[in-house]
Amino acid sequence: MEQLTALDSQFLYTQTDDNFTHITVLLNFDGPADETESEVDGAVLCVYLQQKLQHHPIYRRRLMRLPAELDYPYWVDDKDFNHEEHFAVYGLNDPGGWRQLREAVSAIHSQPMDMTRPLWDVTLFTGVHCNGAHRNGFTIAMRLHHVAIDGIGITKLMAYLTSPESPAEALPTAAVLPWKTVAFNAASNRLRNSLKFSRSLYKSRSVISDATKHYLQTKPSERKSxxxxxxxxxxxxxxxxxxxxxxxxxxxxxxxxxxxxxxxxxxxxxxxxxxxxxxxxxxxxxxxxxxxxxxxxxxxxxxxxxxxxxxxxxxxxxxxxxxxxxxxxxxxxxxxxxxxxxxxxxxxxxxxxxxxxxxxxxxxxxxxxxxxxxxxxxxxxxxxxxxxxxxxPIKFAGHQLESMFGLPPLGxxxxxxxxxxxxxxxxxxxxxxxxxxxxxxxxxxxxxxxxxxxxxxxxxxxxx
The missing domain is CATH 3.30.559.30 (Nonribosomal peptide synthetase, condensation domain)
Incomplete structure (x- = not known):
C-alpha cells in the first residue's frame, strides 16, 4: 500500500458534490486520407490502450480512506477491478463537428467519478470530423483524478501511451498493511506532521513577520487587492x-x-x-x-x-x-x-x-x-x-496524433x-x-x- 501525500490529498479534500477535481485529457486523431478506408474499430483501440495502461500505478489501485480522516488515505489494490468498466465507445452525434465534440466532452467532464474504483476512465468517440483535414477521425477522452496525477505526470503518461514500445506487463499487486499497522502509522504520522508544521512555521517566521509588518504599515487605500x-x-x-x-x-x-x-x-x-x-x-x-x-x-x-x-x-x-x-x-x-x-x-x-x-x-x-x-x-x-x-508528432496504434487538449478542474x-x-x-x-x-x-x-x-x-x- 502506498499512502497519499498531503498535496495529493488536497485534491481529494477540496472536491465537493458539485465541483470535481479530475482532469480530462483529449487525444484527437484525424481520419484516413483515403476515404475508402473503413472507420476505426473503437473496441480494438480500447484493448490496445488497456494493454498499455497496465504498467502505470493508477491502473488497478483505488483509494482507501480512514475513519474521520485520521490519516491520509492509502492506495490499495482493487480486488474487484474490471477494466471493461473503465472503457466506453460512442459514435459522436451528427454532424460530428467541433460543437458536438465539445458538448459530449463537457458532459463527461461535468460528471463525478466513482471514487470507489481506480480513478481513471476512457471514452472513445468515433465519427469525429473536426480533428483535421479528413473525416472519420476519433478522439480519446481520458479522465484522471488530480489526486493521482498532475499535469507533468499526465504529459509523461501520454508520451508513453503514444510511444512505439511494446505494452508492458501489469504491475504486481501491492501488499496490504494490517489495520494495526495502519493505526500505528496514523498516530506516528500525526506526531510527525505536527512537528513538521511547527518547524516550517518557525522557519517562515521572518517571512510572515515581514509580510505582516508591510501590510500594517501600508495605508488601506494602497494595499494590493x-x-x-x-x-x-x-x-x-x-x-x-x-x-x-x-x-x-x-x-x-x-x-x-x-x-x-x-x-x-x-x-x-x-x-x-x-x-x-x-x-x-x-x-x-x-x-x-x-x-x-x-x-x-x-x-x-x-x-x-x-x-x-x-x-x-x-x-x-x-x-x-x-x-x-x-x-x-x-x-x-x-x-x-x-x-x-x-x-x-x-x-x-x-x-x-x-x-x-x-x-x-x-x-x-x-x-x-x-x-x-x-x-x-x-x-x-x-x-x-x-x-x-x-x-x-507522435502516433497511437499507428494513428498520428493531430492535437492534444486538457480540461483541468476549477476551484x-x-x-x-x-x-x-x-x-x-x-x-x-x-x-x-x-x-x-x-x-x-x-x-x-x-x-x-x-x-x-x-x-x-x-x-x-x-x-x-
Whole structure:
C-alpha cells in the first residue's frame, strides 16, 4: 500500500458534490486520407490502450480512506477491478463537428467519478470530423483524478501511451498493511506532521513577520487587492470548454518584445490582453489588474520526487496587468511580476508549503473551510497553467496524433482556468469555465486570437 501525500490529498479534500477535481485529457486523431478506408474499430483501440495502461500505478489501485480522516488515505489494490468498466465507445452525434465534440466532452467532464474504483476512465468517440483535414477521425477522452496525477505526470503518461514500445506487463499487486499497522502509522504520522508544521512555521517566521509588518504599515487605500470579477463566483453546474490554436514558433518569437521574457510570460500577456478585451466589451473591466494563480512544476530534474504519478507542484500569484493597454508594456510588467512571484517566499507558495505539513484531519478541515469561504477568490481571479508537451508528432496504434487538449478542474470561487499545452509546433489555449460565468465562450476565444494578433503587430512594428 502506498499512502497519499498531503498535496495529493488536497485534491481529494477540496472536491465537493458539485465541483470535481479530475482532469480530462483529449487525444484527437484525424481520419484516413483515403476515404475508402473503413472507420476505426473503437473496441480494438480500447484493448490496445488497456494493454498499455497496465504498467502505470493508477491502473488497478483505488483509494482507501480512514475513519474521520485520521490519516491520509492509502492506495490499495482493487480486488474487484474490471477494466471493461473503465472503457466506453460512442459514435459522436451528427454532424460530428467541433460543437458536438465539445458538448459530449463537457458532459463527461461535468460528471463525478466513482471514487470507489481506480480513478481513471476512457471514452472513445468515433465519427469525429473536426480533428483535421479528413473525416472519420476519433478522439480519446481520458479522465484522471488530480489526486493521482498532475499535469507533468499526465504529459509523461501520454508520451508513453503514444510511444512505439511494446505494452508492458501489469504491475504486481501491492501488499496490504494490517489495520494495526495502519493505526500505528496514523498516530506516528500525526506526531510527525505536527512537528513538521511547527518547524516550517518557525522557519517562515521572518517571512510572515515581514509580510505582516508591510501590510500594517501600508495605508488601506494602497494595499494590493484582488478586484471583484465575474470569474470569482460559484462553479456549480455543467462545465464548458473551448480551444483555440496558435503557432508555437510565432508565439515564441514574441519574447523579443522584452529582454528575458519567457514563453510563460508571453502566454500570461496574451491571456491578459484577451481578458482586457472581453471584460471591456461587457463594461466590466476593473481599474485594478486581475491576478492569476500560476502553478509551477516542483519535480526535481536530478531524480528525487520524479515519479509519473502523484502531485509535485508549487504555485505563485501575480498581477497580469489587464489595466495596461500597450502590449509590450504589459509584457514587461508581467515578466517582472513572475520573477518576483517565483522568488517570493510568501503568498501562494508559502501557503502550499505550510499545508503540506498539516496532519490529515487538519488538512481536511482546512480544505473544507477554503471551499466554504471561497477564500481562493480573495487571492486571485483565474488559473493559468502552461505545460509543454511533445515537440514532435507522435502516433497511437499507428494513428498520428493531430492535437492534444486538457480540461483541468476549477476551484470553488475560481471559475476560469486557461491551460496552454503545446504539441508538434502548436500551442493550445484551453479555456474551462461554466455556462453561467462564460456564456459567450466563443467570443472569448476570438479575444485570445485578437490579443495574439496585437502582439504580432507590435513585434512587426518594432522590426520594421
Amino acid at each position: 484582488v478586484p471583484v470579477c465575474r470569474f470569482n463566483t460559484s462553479v456549480k453546474g455543467e462545465k464548458i470548454f473551448d480551444v483555440t490554436r496558435v503557432n508555437f514558433s510565432e508565439l515564441n518569437a514574441l519574447r523579443a518584445l522584452h529582454r528575458g521574457a519567457t514563453v510563460n510570460d508571453v502566454v500570461l500577456a496574451i491571456c491578459a490582453g484577451a481578458l482586457r478585451r472581453y471584460l471591456a466589451h461587457h463594461a466590466e473591466l476593473p481599474s485594478q489588474s486581475l491576478v492569476a494563480w500560476v502553478p509551477v512544476n516542483a519535480r526535481s530534474t536530478a531524480g528525487g520526487n520524479n515519479t509519473d504519478s502523484g502531485n509535485s507542484i508549487s504555485a505563485f500569484t501575480a498581477p497580469i496587468y489587464t489595466d495596461i493597454a500597450d502590449p509590450a508594456a504589459r509584457l514587461a510588467k508581467i515578466h517582472a511580476a513572475t520573477q518576483r512571484g517565483k522568488a517570493d517566499k510568501a503568498g501562494a507558495g508559502l501557503v502550499l508549503d505550510l499545508t503540506k505539513c498539516l496532519p490529515a484531519t487538519e488538512q481536511y478541515l482546512f480544505s473544507r473551510a477554503l471551499n466554504a469561504s471561497s477564500a481562493a477568490a480573495s487571492a486571485c481571479n483565474l488559473f493559468v497553467s502552461n505545460v509543454p508537451g511533445p515537440a514532435q 470553488e470561487g475560481m471559475g476560469l482556468f486557461i491551460a496552454t499545452p503545446s504539441y508538434n509546433g502548436s500551442l493550445y489555449f484551453n479555456v474551462i469555465s461554466t455556462e453561467n460565468i462564460l456564456p459567450d465562450i466563443e467570443y472569448f476565444m476570438t479575444c485570445i486570437q485578437a490579443s495574439f494578433a496585437d502582439y504580432q503587430e507590435k513585434l512587426a512594428s518594432r522590426q520594421s
